[in-house]
Amino acid sequence: MYGNGRTVLAPRESRGEIRAHSESELVGFIDQSLRDFTEPSLGPIAEVRDGAIAGPLASMVFASGKRIRPLFVVYGAALGGARELDGALARVATALELFHTFALIHDDIIDNAETRRGSPSLHRMYGAGAEPLPDHGEPEQQARSLAIVAGDLVLCWADMLFQAGLDGCPGARAARALFDQMKTEIMVGQALDICYERRLRDLTEEITSRIIEYKTARYTFLRPMQIGAAMVGATDEVIDRCRHLALPLGRAFQLRDDLIGAFDDGSAGKSGTTDLECGKPTELMRYAVAAASPADVDALLRTVGRPDMDLAEIEQVREILITSGAVKHVTDEIEKSTSAAMRALRELGCEPWLEERLAAHLERLSVEPNATEMYRSRIGNPV
Structure with a gap:
């Protein structure tokens, strides 16, 4: 009570x-x-x-x-x-x-x-x-x-x-420790996210990977799963095995969310321009700055991170994300991460019904074969 x-x-x-x-x-x-x-x-x-x-x-x-x-x-x-x-x-x-x-x-x-x-x-x-x-x-x-x-x-x-x-609960102390650890991790991830906003040239793959792991992978999948296992008295081995599934699953989840944050047409229930207006330090944007032409990089640095971006500027940024190969890079990373998570799931040793449930989450993250063209079609549409 x-x-x-x-x-x-x-x-x-x-x-x-x-x-x-x-x-x-x-x-x-x-x-x-x-x-x-x-x-x-x-x-x-x-x-x-x-x-x-x-x-x-x-x-x-x-x-x-x-x-x-x-x-x-x-x-x-x-x-x-x-x-x-x-x-x-x-x-x-x-x-x-x-x-x-x-x-x-x-x-x-x-x-x-x-x-x-x-x-x-x-x-x-x-x-x-x-x-x-x-x-x-x-x-x-x-x-x-x-x-x-x-x-x-x-x-x-x-x-x-x-x-x-x-x-x-038999594992109350272990579950509490994981919950407290999760709270610290999400704050660290959020702080990294804030500190690297609008600093596109300073982004490295190590930084974007840390943001993904701390702000999403651990918080959304790893710690919740470990907390559930710990509270019922699971062994340390079982609790630790969760990471092999949860971390690549979380990476795929966040990378897909970054694509939504740059291209969403409104169907996901969030703004498709907020990430661009805030200059979010995403792997999508990091790759674009690293791979785009000098003229396109200048255009990104002039516009991304400005809350007053107009529609023409948003469409220009989206085009650069595609032509630089950033969208393809991110969709390839999603596929790699979901494949790694699926291999880990098969090795997890859970009951068939549970494996089926977890596999369904992974399948929802799979990328359409024509993903680049799908995102290209968003350009020119109202946001």
């Missing part, structure tokens, strides 16, 4: 075998756990501005998503020998989704992003129609400040729920 007096699942209560539930059903359980914990927790802030703070935050927390991190907690637990989805596992998995929501809120503030998951980002929701508060600056600054505080609150919730889930 949580401190607010509500119960999601009692520690020993079971929803049946993990393998008996489809992935969409597991996501449904996580979504329900998210609501059961968060709705009562919103109470103390509901009175602020007559609910104007709590309402948008609830929309952000409950927004539909892939729930990749909590799913990999569950799959890690299954790899570690867990058979049933019980209250402890549901809590820990849900805590990872809350942590992710905190990270998204702050990431959108850092990037000044307009949208998230197809809706306005939280600081934009807080800024819509807001009136200035006495002695507290302009509405935009108020909105950003409130979103920072809201993100901090969600981080606190994640920590509370994670600790509640570990109560009585």
Whole structure:
């Protein structure tokens, strides 16, 4: 039972075998756990501005998503020998989704992003129609400040729920250490991302690889999977084997996201220009600067990282990403990483149903044979 007096699942209560539930059903359980914990927790802030703070935050927390991190907690637990989805596992998995929501809120503030998951980002929701508060600056600054505080609150919730889930677990100490390590790693990855924004000439393959590993591969796949395995008492060997699958999987996932961040037509629920306007230090951009002609490099340095890029400039950058070979390089890297992850999966020794689930995630990252032409077709279309 949580401190607010509500119960999601009692520690020993079971929803049946993990393998008996489809992935969409597991996501449904996580979504329900998210609501059961968060709705009562919103109470103390509901009175602020007559609910104007709590309402948008609830929309952000409950927004539909892939729930990749909590799913990999569950799959890690299954790899570690867990058979049933019980209250402890549901809590820990849900805590990872809350942590992710905190990270998204702050990431959108850092990037000044307009949208998230197809809706306005939280600081934009807080800024819509807001009136200035006495002695507290302009509405935009108020909105950003409130979103920072809201993100901090969600981080606190994640920590509370994670600790509640570990109560009585055989691997509580190991899981807690991995969770704490994950929090440090994502901050390091974020700091690297910030420090190398708009510094395209300074990018090296080592730097972009470190950003990918710390900001995505460890945070999205490795640590969630290891936390799930650790909490159910898996051996150190099992916990360590997760890295051979999770790290290349995470690299492929981020490289694909970088392509979306440069070429998205809106179907992915995020802006297809934010990465370009922020000058994100991606492997896609690093390769383009290294391989493009001097004239094209000058064009990239003049435009990428400017929030006022116009459509013609965006299209020019996208064309350079293609003609320099950067898109092909990244799609080739995605294929290499997914192949490495698939080999690791076959060697992981998990049950057939689990191997099938994990293989499906890898297959979704596979690149279309005509990927370069697909991205070329995005040029000239409205963004």
